Amino acid sequence: MILREQAAPLGNVHCCLNTPNSSPSLHQHSSNFLSSTTMNADLEHATSTSYSPLPDSDHNPSSERRRPITLLSGIFISMLLFSSLIALILNQHIQPEPDDSGNRNSSPARPISRGVSQGVSEKSNIQLSSSDLKEIYPWTNAMLSWQRTGFHFQPPKNWMNDPNGPLYHMGWYHLFYQYNPDAAVWGNITWGHAISKDLINWYHLPFAMIPDQWYDINGVWTGSATILPDGTIIMLYTGDTDEEVQVQNLAYPVNLSDPFLLDWIKYPGNPVMVPPPGIGTKDFRDPTTAWLGPNGKWRVAIGSKVNKTGITLVYETTNFTSYELLEEVMHAVPGTGMWECVDFYPVSTTESNGLDTSVNGPGIKHVLKSSLDDDKHDYYALGTYDPISNKWTPDDPDLDVGIGLRVDYGKYYASKTFFDQNTQRRLLWGWIAETDSEAADILKGWSSVQTIPREVVFDKKTGTNILQLPIKEVEKLRSKSTVYRKVILEPGSLVPLDVGLATQLDILATFEVDKQSVEASVEADVGYNCTTSGGSSSRGAFGPFGLVVLADESLTEQTPIYFYIAKGADGVANTYFCADQSKSTTAQDVTKLIYGSSVPVLHGESFSMRLLVDHSIVESFAQGGRTVITSRVYPTKAIYSAAKVFLFNNATGVTITANVNVWNMDSAHIDYFTFLNSER
Numbered sequence: 001m002i003l004r005e006q007a008a009p010l011g012n013v014h015c016c017l018n019t020p021n022s023s024p025s026l027h028q029h030s031s032n033f034l035s036s037t038t039m040n041a042d043l044e045h046a047t048s049t050s051y052s053p054l055p056d057s058d059h060n061p062s063s064e065r066r067r068p069i070t071l072l073s074g075i076f077i078s079m080l081l082f083s084s085l086i087a088l089i090l091n092q093h094i095q096p097e098p099d100d101s102g103n104r105n106s107s108p109a110r111p112i113s114r115g116v117s118q119g120v121s122e123k124s125n126i127q128l129s130s131s132d133l134k135e136i137y138p139w140t141n142a143m144l145s146w147q148r149t150g151f152h153f154q155p156p157k158n159w160m161n162d163p164n165g166p167l168y169h170m171g172w173y174h175l176f177y178q179y180n181p182d183a184a185v186w187g188n189i190t191w192g193h194a195i196s197k198d199l200i201n202w203y204h205l206p207f208a209m210i211p212d213q214w215y216d217i218n219g220v221w222t223g224s225a226t227i228l229p230d231g232t233i234i235m236l237y238t239g240d241t242d243e244e245v246q247v248q249n250l251a252y253p254v255n256l257s258d259p260f261l262l263d264w265i266k267y268p269g270n271p272v273m274v275p276p277p278g279i280g281t282k283d284f285r286d287p288t289t290a291w292l293g294p295n296g297k298w299r300v301a302i303g304s305k306v307n308k309t310g311i312t313l314v315y316e317t318t319n320f321t322s323y324e325l326l327e328e329v330m331h332a333v334p335g336t337g338m339w340e341c342v343d344f345y346p347v348s349t350t351e352s353n354g355l356d357t358s359v360n361g362p363g364i365k366h367v368l369k370s371s372l373d374d375d376k377h378d379y380y381a382l383g384t385y386d387p388i389s390n391k392w393t394p395d396d397p398d399l400d401v402g403i404g405l406r407v408d409y410g411k412y413y414a415s416k417t418f419f420d421q422n423t424q425r426r427l428l429w430g431w432i433a434e435t436d437s438e439a440a441d442i443l444k445g446w447s448s449v450q451t452i453p454r455e456v457v458f459d460k461k462t463g464t465n466i467l468q469l470p471i472k473e474v475e476k477l478r479s480k481s482t483v484y485r486k487v488i489l490e491p492g493s494l495v496p497l498d499v500g501l502a503t504q505l506d507i508l509a510t511f512e513v514d515k516q517s518v519e520a521s522v523e524a525d526v527g528y529n530c531t532t533s534g535g536s537s538s539r540g541a542f543g544p545f546g547l548v549v550l551a552d553e554s555l556t557e558q559t560p561i562y563f564y565i566a567k568g569a570d571g572v573a574n575t576y577f578c579a580d581q582s583k584s585t586t587a588q589d590v591t592k593l594i595y596g597s598s599v600p601v602l603h604g605e606s607f608s609m610r611l612l613v614d615h616s617i618v619e620s621f622a623q624g625g626r627t628v629i630t631s632r633v634y635p636t637k638a639i640y641s642a643a644k645v646f647l648f649n650n651a652t653g654v655t656i657t658a659n660v661n662v663w664n665m666d667s668a669h670i671d672y673f674t675f676l677n678s679e680r
């Protein structure tokens with residue numbers, strides 16, 4: 001059946017200037033500050049902030065009747081009772097659910113694998129070992145409630161993973177996402193749906209698709225949207241069949257003139273693609289947005305593998321209902337394993353606008369991105385796409401997909417771009433999973449966040465990477481601004497930044513380093529690696545220096561985001577951008593890795609970083625988005641008004657001058673769409 005027959009036709013900056021004259025005794029703490037000692041738990045800070053109890057909180061205020069008392073003492077006693085109630089709720093330790101035998105004191109669960117046996121990448125945090133989980137941290141309601149973000153997209157409750165089929169239609173941005181309607185763990189995957197005018201404030205809509213057909217009964221998995229020149233919207237997605245075979249299915253909106261795209265039809269002839277000979281039934285998923293080939297046929301790439309080689313199969317179609325597999329793969333990289341969520345798009349090397357997926361020609365490179373099932377990271381490479389041979393060739397074979405650059409060096413996976421025809425931008429979404437325990441996710445009732453959408457452009461200065469920056473719309477949430485100019489950071493110094501409530505922030509910081517002292521130094525620092533070189537407390541001549549966020553006053557808990565300049569034996573200095581989670585929480589049942597990678601800092605550039613801090617998530621962008629790191633952090637003390645920000649320089653051999661703008665961020669409006677009928 002031809003789709004055409006079914007789809008409807010459519011044709012003041014202020015304050016806090018910390019000058020070099022600022023008192024060093026006030027601002028310079030011990031150079032060992034990054035291994036500071038203790039601080040008492042001060043959750044009383046939490047009482048000053050708003051807080052909503054968790055959905056399943058079993059705490060109920062007493063409804064007992066009391067004897068009549070005088071009005072004044074009545075008011076006094078009620079206030080006393082009310083404040084004790086608040087204190088009780090805030091400090092309420094969460095009890096484990098009783099096990100089958102009714103025993104609440106159950107021993108900590110071993111990490112449970114989810115997804116792998118069904119044929120997708122691991123969906124639970126199995127990086128936590130049984131010994132990490134030996135002691136389950138006594139999380140309180142206040143701590144868990146604080147972790148929910150203020151301006152990142154998340155559904156009201158339950159599990160979410162990959163972003164799916166983002167698109168712009170009739171004045172609205174649409175985001176679909178992998179969602180479990182029943183629990184805070186992966187399973188029963190359904191397409192959640194939300195819409196927005198600005199990609200920041202969202203309305204939740206009814207599910208777009210649920211697993212209700214034999215060809216997707218085990219999950220409506222990841223897919224992408226293609227908008228045809230006549231406005232028709234094509235949605236291709238992976239279905240996990242009743243026999244757990246991965247197939248590709250077609251869906252489309254019932255009514256294209258509905259701006260909300262509320263109703264979706266699954267094509268009755270589904271599936272439209274099944275695993276071809278030689279491809280495993282569980283190795284065939286996540287169709288890309290289609291692009292138009294020179295022969296007038298649409299092409300769709302699908303990730304797969306042959307033995308340990310990750311590959312992109314390409315199918316051609318004219319009607320999106322019948323497909324022909326091209327004989328040769330578009331690209332393959334040995335040793336990279338199964339490729340999930342392949343993304344393929346052009347970037348302009350001369351202009352700063354984004355490009356529609358079918359655009360090709362002079363002044364264009366193509367990005368090929370794959371999410372590696374084996375290591376759960378998103379890798380990309382820049383290259384050239386020859387539409388005649390349907391081959392993509394990396395610019396640098398040493399930086400091929402899966403062995404070179406990563407989209408994000410933190411907790412980040414299954415990303416997907418779309419071309420926003422409204423603003424001519426290429427926008428990127430990514431899934432940020434949790435790094436705490438599944439038991440804690442179940443207690444808080446939700447799991448995972450989506451990144452703030454990022455604009456992607458080619459880095460014309462380096463010519464070797466993309467740049468990713470949070471979309472400018474996020475700046476609408478900026479409220480109070482605090483500016484610090486020319487803060488001198490002597491070796492070993494730590495400077496508190498008094499920015500008020502420091503749990504929702506947008507921070508822009510630049511650091512000037514005396515380049516001459518770096519050049520003059522003969523000290524070599526070979527083999528630096530963010531993850532294995534000791535993190536923010538390991539001191540070198542020229543680093544680390546940067547910002548510490550989500551820290552409590554005494555730095556018992558802290559998340560430093562920093563640069564480290566390492567001079568090789570050849571005298572060449574390389575800069576690294578890292579995020580150290582190792583002291584981000586005193587809780588043990590959390591993965592606390594140190595993330596990061598090298599970042600090009602070109603002649604004449606200062607070292608610059610932009611951070612979006614939003615409760616348990618920090619998105620960090622170095623050098624205008626050349627290297628990006630997303631962190632999940634779960635402090636127990638550095639929460640609510642106890643969360644602080646510091647500048648630091650832990651280098652031994654160089655003084656740094658910092659300039660910082662900090663904005664407190666309002667929360668986004670993310671709500672159910674209640675006026676559906678009036679707007680339709």
Ligand code: DQQ
Nearest residue numbers: 120178221222285340414
């Ligand atoms: N998530 C989906 C799959 C995809 C994986 C299932 C990546 O389609 O390969 O939820 O996270």
